[in-house]
Amino acid sequence: MNIGAPGKPSDPVTYLADHEQYEKTGLVTWSGNVQVWQGDHALRADKITYDRNTGVMAASGHVAVVDPDGTATYADYLELSNGMHDGIGTAIYMRMEDNAKIAANGMRRTEGKVNDLSHVIYTACQICETNRLLPPFWQIRAYNGTHDVEHHRIEFEHGWLDMLGIPVIYFPVFSMTDPTVKRQSGFLIPGISPHDRYLGTYITIPYFWAIDQQQDLTAQLLVASRTGPQLSGQYRNALNFGNINFTGAIAYDTHGESRYTNTFGNDVGSAGNHGIQGYVRGSAQFAIDDHWRAGLNLNLASSANYMRDYRITGYGNEFLNSTAYLEGFGVGSYTKLDTSFFQGLNQGTIRDSDLPFVLPRLTYDFQGRPDALGGTFSAHTTDFNVYRPTGARDQRGELQMNWDRPFHNKLGQQWLLTLRLDSTLYHGSHLYQQPLFYESSRSHTTGQVLPTIALKLNWPFLRTFAKGHGSQILEPIVQAIYAPNTGYSERDNMPNEDSLGYEFTDSTLFSLNRYLGTDRLDGGLRGNVGIHSNWIWNGHVVDLLVGESLQEHITRNMPAYSGLDHHVSDPVGRIRISPSRFVDLTARGRYNPWKNRMDYGEGLISTGTELFHVNGGYVYEPVTPYYYYARSTPPDVYYKPISELSAGISSRWHEYHVSVFGRRALKRKEFVSLGGDLGYNNDCFGLDIFVIKQYTSIGGQQRNTTVLFNFTFKTIGTFGING
Incomplete structure (x- = not known):
C-alpha cells in the first residue's frame, strides 16, 4: 500500500x-x-x-x-x-x-x-x-x-x-x-532452457540497473553446460538531444569447427571461430541543431559461428553493416554524409576481403518550387569512394538534374515533359577483379554525360455504372524517351557499384532509367506503351496494367533474362483482384514470347477472417542473380532457377491464436524457413510457444529446430524457456 x-x-x-x-x-x-x-x-x-x-x-x-x-x-x-x-x-x-x-x-x-x-x-x-x-x-x-x-x-x-x-x-x-x-534496479526473471544443440542446458541471470531517470544498464550472465559462459549488457540513454542504445557481449566459445566446402566448391577454413568471442550492436543519434543530426549504427561480431552458438540476433544474414552519418534537412533539400563498413558472416558465399568499405558517401537532393514556366527543377547527387581489399576500387562524382513540366488539355489528356541531364566522373583501379572482371589492370579515369528528354501521356476515360455505386477507368499510357546511346561500359572501363541489378517489370516500365542506380544508364530512342484499367463496384476491385517497351538500340552487356534483348521487349503486367474485403490477390510477371516461357513472375494472396486467415506467395526467376558477379564467369549455382513458395496460416479465437508459416525452394527441393506459434492471452497472462527451424548453413553447419516457451504474467514480467 x-x-x-x-x-x-x-x-x-x-x-x-x-x-x-x-x-x-x-x-x-x-x-x-x-x-x-x-x-x-x-x-x-x-x-x-x-x-x-x-x-x-x-x-x-x-x-x-x-x-x-x-x-x-x-x-x-x-x-x-x-x-x-x-x-x-x-x-x-x-x-x-x-x-x-x-x-x-x-x-x-x-x-x-x-x-x-x-x-x-x-x-x-x-x-x-x-x-x-x-x-x-x-x-x-x-x-x-x-x-x-x-x-x-x-x-x-x-x-x-x-x-x-x-x-x-x-x-x-x-x-x-x-x-x-516502471523502472527500478534489481534482478529480473531468470531464464532456464533444458536443451540446445550448442549451449546444452543453460540459464540466464539478468540484472537491471536504473542509473537515473534517463539511462539504464541491463547485464546478463549466461551459463551453459556445453560451452563457456557469456556476459552481455545493454546500455540505454534517452538524452534531451538524442538517444543511445548499445548491446554487447563477451564469451568463451569452446566449439571449434572443421573445414568445409562452400557453395562454389572451395575449401573454406574456420579459424578464429572459437575461444574468446564477442559482439557489439547498437545505435546512437544526436541532434546538432534544428537542421542537422549525426548518428551511428554499429554491428560487429567476432565470427558467425559464435553468433550461431549463442543465439545472437543477426545470425543467418549474409553480412553485418555498420554506418556513421551526418544528415541535414532544409526547405526542399536533404544532405547526408555517411561511411559504411561490411562484415561478411557466411564465408561460404562471400569473403570479408570481397566486401567494400564506403569511405565516405555524400548524398544531396533538392526539390524546387514551380517556376514561371510551370515546371519544377530538382537535383540529385551521390558521390562516394569505395575500397575493397580484394576487388575493384573506385571514386565517383555525380550530378543529376531534372526539370518536369506537367500540363493537360481539354480532352482530359495529362502530359508530362521531362528534361534530364546525368553526368558522372569516375576514377577506378583493380577493375580486373570482382565484381567487374575487366581485362585492364591499369587505373582509369572516365565518365559519362547523358541528356534525356521524355514526354509521357496519360489519357484516362472514366465512367460510372451500377446505379452510381461503381466506376471504371480505362487509361492508355504512352511515353517517348530519347537519349544518346550509352555505348559499351566494359570497353570504357567504367566502374559499376549501384547498377549490378536490372529490373524490367511493371514498376519500371515508365522509368527513365531501369537500372537500380546511375552507374549504368538507359540510352537510345525508345517508346513505352501500356494500358491501365481499374474497376470498383460494391466493394469489388480489379486493377490491371499491361505494357511493353519498343527500343531502337539494344544494349550489348544487358544481363541475361532482362526482357530487353529484342527491339520489342517482353510484355510485363500486373493485376490485383479483390472481390471482397476478405480476399486480395496480386500477381505480376514478364513473359518471353521468343522462347514461350515466363522469365519472371510473382504472386501474393491474402484471404480469410480473423478466425481463419491464409496468405501465400510465389516468386520465379530462371536464374539466381546474386551469383552473377561472384566470379568472372557465372558459377553453376547462378543457373539454378529461383522458384520459391511461401505460405502462412493463422487463426484467432477469443484468447487463443495459432499460426504456421513456411518457405520452400521448389527447384532445390529444400525448405528455406519453417515455423509456427501457438498462444493464449487473457487480461493477466500470456503463453506463446514458438517453433522455428533454421535452414541457413554457416560454417558448414546449421541450427536444429528451436522451441521457445514464453510465459507472461501481468505486473511481474516474462519468463522464457528455450528448447
Missing part, C-alpha cells in the same frame, strides 16, 4: 458522520456513513472510534483507506495511529495499479513504510463476477508477505504460484517491484 508523504500525529482530524457520541475520557464514536481525513489520507467505515488522547482510530465495517496516490485498502477491521501511518488490520484487500490486487488475513503497518501481511494472495487477474469464490487465472499464494512502500517492492515467503487454483511452482522467497514502479 503506497501511502505517499508521511503525515503528522498532530495533523487536525476532519470528519463527516451520521451520528457521533462523545465520552468524558476523550473517546469519540462516529457511526453511519463515516468519512475521516487526516493529512492527505482519507478513511471511510461504518463505525470509527477515535481516542483524542492517543490519536488511535479503530474502524470496523466496510473499512476503506484512500492514500494520496489513489491506492485503496479495504478491511473488516483496521486500527490506525500516528497520522494513519501505523496500524493493524484483518481481512485486508488492496487494489493497486494495473488491476493488481493483494488479499491477506492480517496486516501490520509500520511508519507508513512497510506493510507486513500474513497468509497473503497476489494477482493481477480479473475476479469472476458471477462466482467470486473461483480462484483467479493465476495467483501468488504465500505464508507471509511484505510490501515495502518506501522502496516499492513486494516480497513473499514460502509461496506457491497457482494456475486455475492448482499449485504449480513452489518458491521459498520471491521478490518483485510493485505495479507503481
Whole structure:
C-alpha cells in the first residue's frame, strides 16, 4: 500500500458522520456513513472510534483507506495511529495499479513504510463476477508477505504460484517491484532452457540497473553446460538531444569447427571461430541543431559461428553493416554524409576481403518550387569512394538534374515533359577483379554525360455504372524517351557499384532509367506503351496494367533474362483482384514470347477472417542473380532457377491464436524457413510457444529446430524457456 508523504500525529482530524457520541475520557464514536481525513489520507467505515488522547482510530465495517496516490485498502477491521501511518488490520484487500490486487488475513503497518501481511494472495487477474469464490487465472499464494512502500517492492515467503487454483511452482522467497514502479534496479526473471544443440542446458541471470531517470544498464550472465559462459549488457540513454542504445557481449566459445566446402566448391577454413568471442550492436543519434543530426549504427561480431552458438540476433544474414552519418534537412533539400563498413558472416558465399568499405558517401537532393514556366527543377547527387581489399576500387562524382513540366488539355489528356541531364566522373583501379572482371589492370579515369528528354501521356476515360455505386477507368499510357546511346561500359572501363541489378517489370516500365542506380544508364530512342484499367463496384476491385517497351538500340552487356534483348521487349503486367474485403490477390510477371516461357513472375494472396486467415506467395526467376558477379564467369549455382513458395496460416479465437508459416525452394527441393506459434492471452497472462527451424548453413553447419516457451504474467514480467 503506497501511502505517499508521511503525515503528522498532530495533523487536525476532519470528519463527516451520521451520528457521533462523545465520552468524558476523550473517546469519540462516529457511526453511519463515516468519512475521516487526516493529512492527505482519507478513511471511510461504518463505525470509527477515535481516542483524542492517543490519536488511535479503530474502524470496523466496510473499512476503506484512500492514500494520496489513489491506492485503496479495504478491511473488516483496521486500527490506525500516528497520522494513519501505523496500524493493524484483518481481512485486508488492496487494489493497486494495473488491476493488481493483494488479499491477506492480517496486516501490520509500520511508519507508513512497510506493510507486513500474513497468509497473503497476489494477482493481477480479473475476479469472476458471477462466482467470486473461483480462484483467479493465476495467483501468488504465500505464508507471509511484505510490501515495502518506501522502496516499492513486494516480497513473499514460502509461496506457491497457482494456475486455475492448482499449485504449480513452489518458491521459498520471491521478490518483485510493485505495479507503481516502471523502472527500478534489481534482478529480473531468470531464464532456464533444458536443451540446445550448442549451449546444452543453460540459464540466464539478468540484472537491471536504473542509473537515473534517463539511462539504464541491463547485464546478463549466461551459463551453459556445453560451452563457456557469456556476459552481455545493454546500455540505454534517452538524452534531451538524442538517444543511445548499445548491446554487447563477451564469451568463451569452446566449439571449434572443421573445414568445409562452400557453395562454389572451395575449401573454406574456420579459424578464429572459437575461444574468446564477442559482439557489439547498437545505435546512437544526436541532434546538432534544428537542421542537422549525426548518428551511428554499429554491428560487429567476432565470427558467425559464435553468433550461431549463442543465439545472437543477426545470425543467418549474409553480412553485418555498420554506418556513421551526418544528415541535414532544409526547405526542399536533404544532405547526408555517411561511411559504411561490411562484415561478411557466411564465408561460404562471400569473403570479408570481397566486401567494400564506403569511405565516405555524400548524398544531396533538392526539390524546387514551380517556376514561371510551370515546371519544377530538382537535383540529385551521390558521390562516394569505395575500397575493397580484394576487388575493384573506385571514386565517383555525380550530378543529376531534372526539370518536369506537367500540363493537360481539354480532352482530359495529362502530359508530362521531362528534361534530364546525368553526368558522372569516375576514377577506378583493380577493375580486373570482382565484381567487374575487366581485362585492364591499369587505373582509369572516365565518365559519362547523358541528356534525356521524355514526354509521357496519360489519357484516362472514366465512367460510372451500377446505379452510381461503381466506376471504371480505362487509361492508355504512352511515353517517348530519347537519349544518346550509352555505348559499351566494359570497353570504357567504367566502374559499376549501384547498377549490378536490372529490373524490367511493371514498376519500371515508365522509368527513365531501369537500372537500380546511375552507374549504368538507359540510352537510345525508345517508346513505352501500356494500358491501365481499374474497376470498383460494391466493394469489388480489379486493377490491371499491361505494357511493353519498343527500343531502337539494344544494349550489348544487358544481363541475361532482362526482357530487353529484342527491339520489342517482353510484355510485363500486373493485376490485383479483390472481390471482397476478405480476399486480395496480386500477381505480376514478364513473359518471353521468343522462347514461350515466363522469365519472371510473382504472386501474393491474402484471404480469410480473423478466425481463419491464409496468405501465400510465389516468386520465379530462371536464374539466381546474386551469383552473377561472384566470379568472372557465372558459377553453376547462378543457373539454378529461383522458384520459391511461401505460405502462412493463422487463426484467432477469443484468447487463443495459432499460426504456421513456411518457405520452400521448389527447384532445390529444400525448405528455406519453417515455423509456427501457438498462444493464449487473457487480461493477466500470456503463453506463446514458438517453433522455428533454421535452414541457413554457416560454417558448414546449421541450427536444429528451436522451441521457445514464453510465459507472461501481468505486473511481474516474462519468463522464457528455450528448447
